[in-house]
């Protein structure tokens with residue numbers, strides 16, 4: 450699939466489905482939130498959610514008191530929908546419409562969060578580019594939290610093929626620049642009660 454069709458796919462998803470109709474929907478993304486709690490991520494941390502879509506992670510983080518949150522997604526419609534939720538609140542979220550591989554980093558981050566966006570990269574060169582990009586975007590000791598479908602998870606997400614990762618594979622891909630802190634597998638239950646097994650890893654940027 451070329452880049453334009455890939456973007457169009459996502460625009461259509463967010464134009465035609467509401468958030469409870471998509472498999473990845475979570476009102477409270479507990480796995481991601483527990484990462485912030487377990488590592489005592491400070492409230493003045495600079496966070497970016499890659500492929501955040503309409504995710505409620507940003508709402509939860511803002512409620513917890515995080516002040517510097519950016520959300521990046523390839524789909525303009527996803528960003529518009531998420532942004533609309535913040536219209537009245539006055540909270541200052543930085544919204545970015547971009548392909549993660551094309552995103553030019555002007556600001557360095559302490560935390561790079563990605564749940565179910567990285568796994569759409571299928572070609573080795575794009576995977577390498579993503580890892581380099583995350584390394585360049587993160588400050589010293591920056592934290593990277595990534596979630597993909599596991600080796601036991603589905604082969605497709607949103608109708609598109611994904612690359613599935615076992616824990617060791619995910620560690621291997623990020624190993625040039627990142628050391629693992631914690632990795633685990635967990636089942637996600639979609640709104641229609643299908644089970645999707647995920648691999649999650651937290652990494653720290655190497656010196």
Ligand SMILES: C[S@@+](CC[C@H](N)C(=O)[O-])C[C@H]1O[C@@H](n2cnc3c(N)ncnc32)[C@H](O)[C@@H]1O
Nearest residue numbers: 459473500501502504522523548549564565566
């Ligand atoms: C399966 S959804 C997950 C959404 C959100 N992270 C969550 O967990 O609820 C994947 C999201 O990643 C976005 N995405 C996929 N590939 C991307 C890319 N190369 N650059 C930026 N966003 C991307 C899609 O538009 C979509 O919003």
